[in-house]
Amino acid sequence: MIPVVTLYYFLCYAWNRLPEPAVLQASEATPFHRPLGLLAQVLLHGTRRLLRAGLPRTFQPQEAELTSLRGRIELAPSLGRGLLERGRAICTFDELSPNSPLHRLLAHTLGSLANAAELPLALRRELSQTRQRFPASVTAGNSVPPTAATFRELRRQRLSSQAAFLLHVCELVWQIALPEPTARGRNRFADFRRDEALMARLFEQFTRNFFRREQRRYRVYAETIAWQADGQTDDLALLPTMLTDTTLEAFDRKIILDTKYYAAALRPRYDRQRLIAPHLYQLYAYLQNQRPAPGQALEGILLYPAGHGPAATQNVDVRYTLGGHPVRVVTLNLHQPWPGIAADLLRLVE
Numbered sequence: 148m149i150p151v152v153t154l155y156y157f158l159c160y161a162w163n164r165l166p167e168p169a170v171l172q173a174s175e176a177t178p179f180h181r182p183l184g185l186l187a188q189v190l191l192h193g194t195r196r197l198l199r200a201g202l203p204r205t206f207q208p209q210e211a212e213l214t215s216l217r218g219r220i221e222l223a224p225s226l227g228r229g230l231l232e233r234g235r236a237i238c239t240f241d242e243l244s245p246n247s248p249l250h251r252l253l254a255h256t257l258g259s260l261a262n263a264a265e266l267p268l269a270l271r272r273e274l275s276q277t278r279q280r281f282p283a284s285v286t287a288g289n290s291v292p293p294t295a296a297t298f299r300e301l302r303r304q305r306l307s308s309q310a311a312f313l314l315h316v317c318e319l320v321w322q323i324a325l326p327e328p329t330a331r332g333r334n335r336f337a338d339f340r341r342d343e344a345l346m347a348r349l350f351e352q353f354t355r356n357f358f359r360r361e362q363r364r365y366r367v368y369a370e371t372i373a374w375q376a377d378g379q380t381d382d383l384a385l386l387p388t389m390l391t392d393t394t395l396e397a398f399d400r401k402i403i404l405d406t407k408y409y410a411a412a413l414r415p416r417y418d419r420q421r422l423i424a425p426h427l428y429q430l431y432a433y434l435q436n437q438r439p440a441p442g443q444a445l446e447g448i449l450l451y452p453a454g455h456g457p458a459a460t461q462n463v464d465v466r467y468t469l470g471g472h473p474v475r476v477v478t479l480n481l482h483q484p485w486p487g488i489a490a491d492l493l494r495l496v497e
Contacts, residue, residue: 148340148341149340149346149452149481149482150481150482151174151178151179151180151181151182151184151185152171152174152175152178152485153481153482153485153488154182154185154340155170155171155174155185155189156485156488157349157350157353157481158189158315158316158319158349158353159312160352160353160356160357160360161349161350161352161353161356162311162312162315162352163308163311163312163356164308164309164312165360167192169192170188170189170192173188173192174188177267177270181265181338182338182339182340183260183263183265183266183320183323183336183338184265184266184267184270186260186316186319186320187260187263187266187270187274188270189316190253190256190257190260190274190313190316190317190320191257191270191273191274191277193309193312193313193316194253194257194277194313195277196309197253197309197310197313198277198280198281202245202250202281202282202285203245203247204243204244204245205243205244205247206241206242206243206244207241207242207243207244207246207247208239208240208241209239209240209241209242209244210237210238210239211237211238211240212230212235212236212237212238213235213236213237213238214234214235216236216238217238217240218238218239218240218241219238219239219240220236220237220238221236221237221238221239224237225237244284245281245282245284245285246282246284246285248297248300248301249301249304249306249310249313249314250281250285251285251286252293252297252301252314252317253281253313253317254278254281254285254286255292255293256316256317256320256321257274257275257277257278258274258275258278258286259292259320259321259324259334260274260320260334261274261275261278262334263334263335263336264334264335265335265336292321292324293317293321298314298317298318301314302314319339320336322339322345323336323337323338323339323342324336324337325337343408346408347406347407347408350406350408350452351392351393351406351408354392354393354404354406354450354492355367355369355392355393357489357492358393358395358492358496361489361492361493362493362496364397364496365395365396365397365400365402365496366395366396366397367393367394367395367396368393368394368396369390369391369392369393369394370390370391370394370403371388371389371390371391372389372390372391372433372436372437373389373436374386374389374436375435375436375438389432389433389436391403391404391405391433392404392405392406393405393406395496396443397443398440398442398443399442399443399444400443400444400446401437401439401440401443401444401445401446402446402447402448402496403430403433403434403437403445403446403447403448404447404448404450404495404496405426405429405430405433405447405448405449405450406450406451407423407426407449407450407451408451408452409423409451409452411451412449412451412463412476412478413463422465422476426449427449427474427476430447430449430474431447431469431470431474433447434446434447434469434470434472434474435470444473445472446472446473446474446475447469447472447473447474447475448474448475448476448477448495449474449475449476449477450477450478450479450495451463451476451477451478451479452478452479452481453478453479453480453481453482462478462480463476463477463478464476464477464478465477475495477495479491479492
């Protein structure tokens with residue numbers, strides 16, 4: 148379980164946003180033992196900044212019964228209700244308004260968190276007060292929770308970096324929301340650190356974006372590797388896709404870094420601890436199907452979060468030469484202060 152303070156750095160890099168000192172100070176002043184408090188604090192800080200700057204207005208489709216023409220006349224409903232004979236018509240038109248889908252989502256999420264049983268009363272009051280600063284047109288009718296389609300549609304829009312980050316926070320809040328109780332009561336939320344699939348995606352994104360931001364030697368990207376195979380076209384199409392988590396490439400060195408979010412880098416087998424075979428096979432396949440540039444050294448890294456607690460497996464840092472390429476299997480201690488985590492990651496690619 149990643150400490151909540153470290154989790155903020157984790158989420159910021161995963162979602163391509165640098166940590167903000169104000170959020171770190173607020174988190175240190177009121178330590179949270181579960182991630183929901185952190186998410187509420189991040190959303191509160193970002194929404195307040197948005198409100199202080201003034202909610203951006205965008206053109207939103209409107210429909211109204213008017214006495215003067217505006218936009219497009221909706222003939223079918225206007226004729227069906229006999230409005231034209233009375234000099235009226237139903238028109239659809241675009242109007243500048245703060246009532247955008249993103250602002251409605253923010254207000255709805257703030258309202259849901261303000262009713263969360265796990266959060267301190269003072270924080271719930273701040274969330275409720277911030278929600279009340281939205282225009283009534285934004286907060287009205289927020290009764291239906293957003294769906295996956297809601298977030299897909301918002302991701303298609305050209306959002307600013309800050310707005311995209313707040314969208315990620317809202318999406319995570321709704322992903323961990325538990326079904327509402329049958330009786331009237333507080334909303335409940337799961338601890339998303341227990342969701343291994345979600346944390347694996349975040350760990351991958353965090354690692355890749357960290358190297359993009361914090362070093363300048365390598366070009367950092369996710370790479371699709373072509374199989375070095377011969378065969379009929381239809382047969383070759385059946386081969387699985389090889390997509391790296393992170394590739395770091397310089398003119399003289401290329402590193403394939405694969406992240407694995409597992410409790411331990413070793414597994415017991417026949418009374419002995421061994422590396423996890425499928426992970427090593429996967430990295431080996433990536434290396435064997437690569438064709439580095441002339442003079443470019445190729446190597447691989449398997450990166451795991453270090454186990455924590457009395458039952459955790461010891462830290463691992465082993466090196467091999469497999470198929471002629473250096474391979475390193477190493478754990479990253481996420482329970483140390485952030486400067487140590489950042490330094491350990493940078494040392495991996497020195």
